[in-house]
Amino acid sequence: MIPTATGDDLPRRFADFDTLGDALDYAATGKRGLNFHDPRGQLARPYPFRALRDDAIQATYRLIAHGVRPGDRIALVAETGAEFAALFFGAVYAGAWPVPLPLPTSFGGKDSYIDQLAVQLKSSDARILFYPAELAAMASAAAEAQGAEGIDWESFAERPAPAADLPKADPDDIAYLQYSSGSTRFPHGVAVTHRSLLNNLAAHSHGMRLQDSDRCVSWLPWYHDMGLVGCLLSPVANQVSTDYLKTEDFARRPLAWLDLISRNEGTTLSYSPTFGYDICARRMSSQTKASDRFDLSRWRVAGNGADMIRPDVMQSFVDAFADAGFKASSFLPSYGLAEATLAVTIMPPGEGIVVELVEEHLLAGGGEADKNKPQRFRAIVNCGKAVRDMDVEIRDEDAGALPDRAIGKVWCRGPSVMAGYYRDPEATAACMAGGWLDTGDMGYLSDGYLYIVGRAKDMIIINGKNHxxxxxxxxxxxxxxxxxxxxxxxxxxxxxxxxxxxxxxxxxxxxxxxxxxxxxxxxxxxxxxxxxxxxxxxxxxxxxxxxxxxxxxxxxxxxxxxxxxxxxxxxxx
CATH class of the missing domain: 3.30.300.30 (ANL, C-terminal domain)
Incomplete structure (x- = not known):
């Protein structure tokens, strides 16, 4: 098997499409695509964008024959693979709203997972839940509990696919519904339009200074915004060949991620929360030279986001892999959230991790420091500048704008910021005002750069997962x-x-x-x-x-x- 090409004669377009379907239509005329790997990082299935589009159109025909109409919510268990990708885009072509839902975890058990799926199915009012056959017992139980139809995608792919007229999508139509990975008993679904999505994807590629020679590797889950938007939809809209490990395979063998980056000579892009870098640094044996196994010299953008960025972990990763060619300047901190589609700020490539020391008493709510106690500081990481078309402000508790280097709530505004949570006006009103989004995070601006110091909102984010x-x-x-x-x-x-x-x-x-x-x-x-x-x-x-x-x-x-x-x-x- 041969992986899809890194380079292509097709002129690159940076997400400048009206709809996500238009983006796949264009990508399918080139040679790039997705590549799925087994637990040891060996290529299991190359999946050119052309094949993805063909399968997605067939899925669209099956969905339409099954009675699916524009605006229907189609839930999908987000397993990293061709089946999910084809059904996701099939729903998009049908004018329906795909709703990615999580895979089961190693804790909580069967009942907890069924409950989680059921709550999100109820919140989205999904008509159908698609799932891999091995999850049939749990997924079908959740679907039955909410009156949705449960279908395993293997059997659905065997159904007839009679050709049908496809609805014409408008840029302001909903493209998909995104739930936070931590949404269980109190889900918040973000309805993302084609216009919002493509604006953010164009801004993201602009901020990363995407190059024609770039190739991506990812193990991030497709039910999380960084995995779905940053590592599936962005490669389609920006025509980037991408190599995937399943998240559970990364969890078992984290260094397979770095093996894959090393083995694929074109790999220049890969993202991870802090804990991904941490676990890789910890797995390196002190008796083993990283250069004996890895070549990370071509890794141009080592993105970092989804949780608080810890400079000590980043330094440990550099210490562990510098002799394999990894450069500290490759680190690219960023800040974003699903309510803004994905990216809010990105560090300019090449600037790496920049840290400022901030007094602990300021981080705990301000006020005068106790002069009788020794002053303590915490290292705060620079998360970059606002992406194109995005405005960022720091405000006080009364929503008044604060000056540079004053800590307050982070607000943002732009074309990719959500109009609101799906069917939740109360939660929407609590965080939206005049087109501005109260992110709920605390930070400060310094010369246009954003420093995140913590969360004012209630979300708890541990190891990149929301709770x-x-x-x-x-x-x-x-x-x-x-x-x-x-x-x-x-x-x-x-x-x-x-x-x-x-x-x-x-x-x-x-x-x-x-x-x-x-x-x-x-x-x-x-x-x-x-x-x-x-x-x-x-x-x-x-x-x-x-x-x-x-x-x-x-x-x-x-x-x-x-x-x-x-x-x-x-x-x-």
Whole structure:
């Protein structure tokens, strides 16, 4: 088997299309495409864009014959492979809205996964759920629970595909519906239009200074915005050949990612959250020279995003792989979120990791530093400049603009920012104002560069995966003796720079042994639901702060906890 070409005589177009279908139509006239690899990084299936388009059109015909109409939501379990890609674009050509949904994880179990799928199917009101045959039992149970039709895509591909007239898409039509990977009990679906998508993809390629000789490698999941938009839809719209490892294969053998980059001589682009670089650096044996196995000298853009960027991890990766040709200047920090389609800011290529030291008391909410205590600093990574057509502002709590180097909430505005969450006007109103999006993240601007210092919004992001605090709180509420409002979950940063969830729980018992038992039970419950270890602190009743309307204020609870104003019970370990 021969992989799809890196170079091509087809003149490159940088996502300057009216619709995503138009983008695939054009890419299919060239020689580039997608390439799927086995767990050891060996080529299993080259998939030229031409073949993807042919399969997508056949899928469109089958969908139309099955009664699918424009605007229908078509859910797809996002397994990295040709079947998902063809059905995703088939739904797009049919005018339906593909809805990528996650694969099962190694924690939580069967019931947890069925519940997650069912909640997202309900939120999107999906008509059909497509899935690989090996997930038939769980996926069909979730579909049945929500009155959706469950179909495994292998059997669907065997159905007749009578030719039909395809609907004409408008740039302002919805292209797909994106759920955060952490959306479980409280899902937020972002409806992305063709215009928004292609604007962001063009801005992304412009920010990376995409070259005709570029080739991409990715292991990122296709249900996450960085994996779907950055590493599937962008290669189509910008005509970039891409090589894929499945996410679960990367998890088992992380260094297969670097093997693939080394083996494919044209590879210049690859993205990862911080934890991907971390696990690779840790896997390198101190007795093994990286140059004996890898050649990373052609890796031009080592993108980093999706979670807080840790400079110590980036340095560890450089230390581990410099003798294999990896250059620290290849690192390309970025900042983005699904609500902006993908990219908000990108570091100009070649500038690498730039760090500033910021006083800890400013990161915890400002105010005067305690002069009686030694000053502590945290390294904050520069996440680059706003992508083309995007405006970024830093605002205070009253939405007033702040000057350079003042820490506040990060707001952004541009053609790729969402109009709102699907069927959720309340959540939309909470984060949108006059076309501007309150990202919920905290940061500051310096000479046009954005520095992200943490999250004001409630999202907890660990190892590149989103977790809604409501899910954690709900899990604890199911235990006897607790109720809504007793629990506040948020992210904290350890002294080593890692993020971890903290859970504050109002406890009414005065028995120390019972408190210890409860803390252990809560920790195990959270781990069972989310797969994460967490810090559990029991606090007195009526400790957790409320807003003026009586709602729990997680951001204030976090600040009070970090400042020491909330004092947990002292419980023997």
């Amino acid at each position: 809604w605090p409501q899910d954690i709180e709900w899990a604890v509420e199911q235990l006897p003796g607790f109720k809504a409002g007793d629990i506040a979950a948020f992210a904290i940063t350890t002294p080593g720079g890692e993020e971890t969830p903290a859970v504050l729980v109002q406890c009414r018992t005065s028995d120390n042994e019972e408190r210890s038992r409860l803390r252990t039970e809560i920790r195990e419950r959270v781990r069972a639901i989310t797969g994460m270890n967490c810090v559990v602190e029991l606090v007195p009743p009526r400790t957790l702060p409320r807003t003026s309307s009586g709602k729990l204020s997680r951001a204030k609870a976090r600040n009070l906890y970090l400042s020491g104003e909330i004092q947990p019970y002292d419980i023997a370990a």
